[in-house]
Amino acid sequence: MLRQDVRVREGLTACMNCGVCTGVCPAAEFYNYDPRQIVTAVQSQDDDKIEALLRSDTIWYCGECMSCRPRCPRGNTPGYVIQALRTLSQRLGFFVESEKGRQQLALKRIIGQSILDTGYCVHPKLVDPGLHPEQGPVWQWIYDNDQGVYERFSPNYGKVGPGACRKIDDETLDEIRRIFEVSGGQAFFDTIEAHSERKAREMGHEHADDDYMMMVYTTNSGNHQ
Amino acid sequence: MKKHSWQEYQKDVADDKYYYVRSCIRQNFFPGSEAAFLNILRNDLHRDIREDAIHTSCTGIGYHSDIVPIETIMTVVARQFALMTESGYENFASSCITSFGVYSEALEMWHEFPEMEEKTREYLYKATGREFRKPRSVAHASDIIFHHRDEIASKAKYRLVNAATGEPLRGVEHIGCHYAKIFPKNGIGGAEFPYVLAGMIEAWGGQVVDYPERRHCCGFGFRNYLVRANRGYSIANSQKKFESMAPYKPDFILTNCPGCPMFMDRWQYTIAEMEGITYGADGHGIPVLTYEELAGLVLGYDPWELGMQMHQVDVEPLLDKMGVEYDPSAKFLGKNGKYIGQPLDAAVNCGCSGSSIL
Numbered sequence: 001m002l003r004q005d006v007r008v009r010e011g012l013t014a015c016m017n018c019g020v021c022t023g024v025c026p027a028a029e030f031y032n033y034d035p036r037q038i039v040t041a042v043q044s045q046d047d048d049k050i051e052a053l054l055r056s057d058t059i060w061y062c063g064e065c066m067s068c069r070p071r072c073p074r075g076n077t078p079g080y081v082i083q084a085l086r087t088l089s090q091r092l093g094f095f096v097e098s099e100k101g102r103q104q105l106a107l108k109r110i111i112g113q114s115i116l117d118t119g120y121c122v123h124p125k126l127v128d129p130g131l132h133p134e135q136g137p138v139w140q141w142i143y144d145n146d147q148g149v150y151e152r153f154s155p156n157y158g159k160v161g162p163g164a165c166r167k168i169d170d171e172t173l174d175e176i177r178r179i180f181e182v183s184g185g186q187a188f189f190d191t192i193e194a195h196s197e198r199k200a201r202e203m204g205h206e207h208a209d210d211d212y213m214m215m216v217y218t219t220n221s222g223n224h225q
Numbered sequence: 226m227k228k229h230s231w232q233e234y235q236k237d238v239a240d241d242k243y244y245y246v247r248s249c250i251r252q253n254f255f256p257g258s259e260a261a262f263l264n265i266l267r268n269d270l271h272r273d274i275r276e277d278a279i280h281t282s283c284t285g286i287g288y289h290s291d292i293v294p295i296e297t298i299m300t301v302v303a304r305q306f307a308l309m310t311e312s313g314y315e316n317f318a319s320s321c322i323t324s325f326g327v328y329s330e331a332l333e334m335w336h337e338f339p340e341m342e343e344k345t346r347e348y349l350y351k352a353t354g355r356e357f358r359k360p361r362s363v364a365h366a367s368d369i370i371f372h373h374r375d376e377i378a379s380k381a382k383y384r385l386v387n388a389a390t391g392e393p394l395r396g397v398e399h400i401g402c403h404y405a406k407i408f409p410k411n412g413i414g415g416a417e418f419p420y421v422l423a424g425m426i427e428a429w430g431g432q433v434v435d436y437p438e439r440r441h442c443c444g445f446g447f448r449n450y451l452v453r454a455n456r457g458y459s460i461a462n463s464q465k466k467f468e469s470m471a472p473y474k475p476d477f478i479l480t481n482c483p484g485c486p487m488f489m490d491r492w493q494y495t496i497a498e499m500e501g502i503t504y505g506a507d508g509h510g511i512p513v514l515t516y517e518e519l520a521g522l523v524l525g526y527d528p529w530e531l532g533m534q535m536h537q538v539d540v541e542p543l544l545d546k547m548g549v550e551y552d553p554s555a556k557f558l559g560k561n562g563k564y565i566g567q568p569l570d571a572a573v574n575c576g577c578s579g580s581s582i583l
């Protein structure tokens with residue numbers, strides 16, 4: 001199944017286990033994480049090892065910076081291999097078996113929903129200073145006075161027409177939603193929801209409701225470094 | 226750094242007639258930069274650049290958070306190309322580096338796996354009835370500013386020179402991973418010797434200062450910032466960069482990606498609040514600029530029209546060194562000079578702005 005993903009075909013030919021990817025990897029610096037070992041496991045084609053990866057926190061540490069790509073002497077891209085593993089982990093429902101994997105529900109509900117509702121991955125009202133204290137007092141001021149701040153640079157802030165943070169018109173949003181329907185994006189969202197629902201109940205929640213989402217969004221067991 | 230290494234990766238950038246797509250992050254945090262880019266192209270360089278109201282996010286943040294499948298993002302990319310085709314343009318210009326990587330990746334994958342292109346065309350037609358031609362060129366907006374850097378220099382009102390001493394100002398640059406690490410040949414200077422920002426600093430009179438972690442990621446890491454539980458990754462990687470650059474006493478940090486300047490600006494604030502550590506002169510932060518802001522300052526745009534009030538780390542120390550004229554009391558005003566309050570001061574700030582309003 002993994003070999004069907006073009007990113008595995010593009011991203012992995014013959015790894016020689018040199019560890020250069022790990023040497024440049026910002027995730028390896030921060031977490032107990034080694035992209036070389038992931039590539040080795042995938043290359044081994046050992047189903048048990050790969051399934052263990054799909055259920056683990058390990059595949060969720062990567063930041064997808066792609067720093068590993070230009071440096072690999074064999075032309076591999078561990079970051080692509082990880083993208084393929086993450087996709088498969090979600091399709092098979094294994095992502096809910098790890099703390100970091102469960103976070104996909106929060107990403108789906110925050111970023112995914114924003115794309116469908118607004119046409120943007122991120123828009124000013126999504127960056128709530130309460131959830132983003134690191135954004136600081138200037139962002140608080142922008143958030144509280146968005147109209148006044150953005151209008152200085154954008155003729156159509158929150159309105160249809162060209163410009164920064166404009167409202168994307170309904171017809172366009174319909175096109176985006178149809179693209180998600182036709183190309184499998186919506187089905188993928190539904191898969192994330194369905195497996196999260198199953199796991200939420202297993203963990204004693206009534207549903208994969210907002211409380212469950214906040215739990216996966218904020219939980220850090222501290223066992224990752 | 227040997228200059229000849231850059232020449233291996235010279236990229237042809239279209240000179241005119243661009244189809245511009247915005248960045249989710251840049252328009253959120255640096256809307257003045259996108260406005261400046263369009264104004265500079267249209268009013269200073271007299272080029273044709275089209276912005277279409279019906280383009281959308283490329284969904285790249287969703288793709289790199291692994292919630293948007295590759296087939297879906299390719300179809301969204303195809304829609305953007307279709308809008309360009311319908312408008313009669315061929316030179317695609319992206320305001321975002323992640324998008325730039327995504328567009329390059331789609332074109333490369335379609336080249337390698339033509340069946341994927343076929344499938345994408347089918348999905349697009351089914352969902353929207355649209356069809357597309359591939360762009361003749363794909364540029365990141367910084368490639369375009371780089372391409373016109375000498376013309377900008379010839380129209381400069383200010384230079385990157387200390388107005389008091391005549392010494393060149395010292396800039397450190399941060400390229401942003403997805404600019405050239407995914408497709409080195411698509412970036413000016415490639416992955417190892419990216420010259421796109423350095424070329425601007427040099428053309429406008431400044432000095433580029435090398436530092437050990439110049440190529441290191443800013444620490445965005447997609448899910449590593451977007452999910453609250455993971456943010457330690459993001460701040461730790463930014464901190465590694467600050468510690469690496471601070472000994473060289475830069476006057477400013479110049480950035481390429483829409484996200485990097487936001488992280489480098491906000492994490493300086495957070496580190497100052499949490500640990501009392503600041504990386505700039507006099508106990509303040511190091512100003513972090515977008516390349517549009519830098520080009521705008523050089524051309525004499527008002528810093529508040531460039532949106533530099535939206536930074537957490539004050540830019541005034543740099544403005545003062547360059548000798549830029551500005552009105553401190555106008556910093557936090559809204560449209561038409563309306564007073565809309567102002568932010569509280571933080572450790573990275575100099576207390577140098579807006580005080581006359583109160």
Ligand code: SF4
Binds near residue numbers: 014
């Ligand atoms: S750099 Fe390439 S060859 Fe070396 S361990 Fe990583 S993937 Fe394998």
Ligand code: SF4
Binds near residue numbers: 028063064067082
């Ligand atoms: S893409 Fe992932 S594995 Fe590769 S260097 Fe970046 S964080 Fe490490």
